[in-house]
Amino acid sequence: MSSSTVDLHPPDPHGPQGAHGDVAAVHDHDPHHQHHFTTMEQQFDTSKIGMWLFLATEVLTFGGLFLGFGLMQNKYPQEFVEAHEHLQRPLGALNTVVLLVSSFTMVLAVLAARTKQPKKTVRYLLMTIACACIFLGVKYFEYSHKFEEGLLPGRFYSHHGDLIPGSHGYSTFFSFYFMMTGLHGIHILAGIGLLSWIAVRARRGEFSDAYYTPVDLVGLFWHLVDLIWIYLFPLYYLIT
Amino acid sequence: MSSHTEHQLDPKAEARTYTLTLTLLLILTAITVGASYIQFGSLNVVIALGIATIKASLVALFFMHLRHDKPVNAVIACAGFLFLGLFLLFTFLDVDTRDPLQPVNLKAVAPAAAAPAAAPAAPAKE
Numbered sequence: 001m002s003s004s005t006v007d008l009h010p011p012d013p014h015g016p017q018g019a020h021g022d023v024a025a026v027h028d029h030d031p032h033h034q035h036h037f038t039t040m041e042q043q044f045d046t047s048k049i050g051m052w053l054f055l056a057t058e059v060l061t062f063g064g065l066f067l068g069f070g071l072m073q074n075k076y077p078q079e080f081v082e083a084h085e086h087l088q089r090p091l092g093a094l095n096t097v098v099l100l101v102s103s104f105t106m107v108l109a110v111l112a113a114r115t116k117q118p119k120k121t122v123r124y125l126l127m128t129i130a131c132a133c134i135f136l137g138v139k140y141f142e143y144s145h146k147f148e149e150g151l152l153p154g155r156f157y158s159h160h161g162d163l164i165p166g167s168h169g170y171s172t173f174f175s176f177y178f179m180m181t182g183l184h185g186i187h188i189l190a191g192i193g194l195l196s197w198i199a200v201r202a203r204r205g206e207f208s209d210a211y212y213t214p215v216d217l218v219g220l221f222w223h224l225v226d227l228i229w230i231y232l233f234p235l236y237y238l239i240t
Numbered sequence: 241m242s243s244h245t246e247h248q249l250d251p252k253a254e255a256r257t258y259t260l261t262l263t264l265l266l267i268l269t270a271i272t273v274g275a276s277y278i279q280f281g282s283l284n285v286v287i288a289l290g291i292a293t294i295k296a297s298l299v300a301l302f303f304m305h306l307r308h309d310k311p312v313n314a315v316i317a318c319a320g321f322l323f324l325g326l327f328l329l330f331t332f333l334d335v336d337t338r339d340p341l342q343p344v345n346l347k348a349v350a351p352a353a354a355a356p357a358a359a360p361a362a363p364a365k366e
Binding site for chain 2: 045048049053055056057064067070071074096097100101107108111115219223226230234235237239240
């Protein structure tokens with residue numbers, strides 16, 4: 001197909017319903033098939049590569065924060081061990097389990113979308129959203145506990161009874177703690193939004209094995225959020 | 241979508257794989273939490289991060305479908321971690337091989353250059 005024929009009428013009458021003109025006649029036409037892709041498979045692969053590139057930038061974003069955390073841990077080893085004792089290991093473990101289960105329900109949602117079972121897809125997506133909400137609830141509980149004890153980032157740190165009074169190590173630990181778990185929490189929030197959007201579309205029966213790209217890509221995003229927590233959990237809650 | 245052409249989608253087998261993956265992930269979580277209560281000295285870090293890496297690989301291979309996916313996606317994922325590795329490696333090489341910034345470690349450059357030498361020395365007093 002020559003792209004020039006497509007370019008002649010770009011924003012035009014054949015909207016999301018797809019073109020019924022000359023281009024459409026070339027392939028058996030899926031309504032989700034966009035003009036500039038030769039096949040649905042090519043379209044899917046292209047989307048997926050884009051998503052993976054985005055995920056790579058996410059790894060690097062969090063990677064910078066992990067690096068900073070590691071450097072500060074080198075600088076204030078004693079303070080970091082002491083500060084980490086303020087985090088509750090059981091709650092961290094609980095959140096880990098919740099996220100792992102949510103990843104599991106997510107992957108089942110993708111499978112249900114591919115096998116064209118809209119009801120099942122929606123149910124699994126809602127379970128994933130429920131897990132995300134539990135995660136945030138636990139996080140809220142943890143955060144408010146820290147606020148009460150004055151375990152806050154930077155100059156807001158006002159906790160008493162540290163072994164090395166006046167050291168910047170404690171407030172540095174909590175700067176990283178709130179920055180990293182906060183950024184991760186924002187990803188969870190974004191994930192809830194994306195999952196809800198996918199659930200609405202799944203309910204309309206939009207997805208099948210021929211077209212399930214949005215479910216798959218949101219799934220990838222969700223697994224990455226899980227994957228980052230898999231590293232956050234031991235670094236903050238377990239390592240002394 | 242490679243599954244269209246290369247192998248037929250078997251929903252039951254897929255679901256079984258996912259269940260097994262979740263079970264492994266939960267067992268590994270229990271192990272890593274349990275190990276954190278035992279003192280292995282510096283080995284604790286190695287155990288915790290080692291198990292985290294195994295878990296991350298399981299998620300990437302099975303939940304994120306890298307096992308059956310087009311290789312290009314795995315290449316991109318590995319590239320992300322490779323560059324992160326370089327980032328960590330060279331930063332820590334630098335930091336670990338550098339003398340700490342303390343007044344004792346600062347050397348006077350030349351007697352004549354007293355004024356410029358005073359400037360870099362100043363932050364060290366903090």
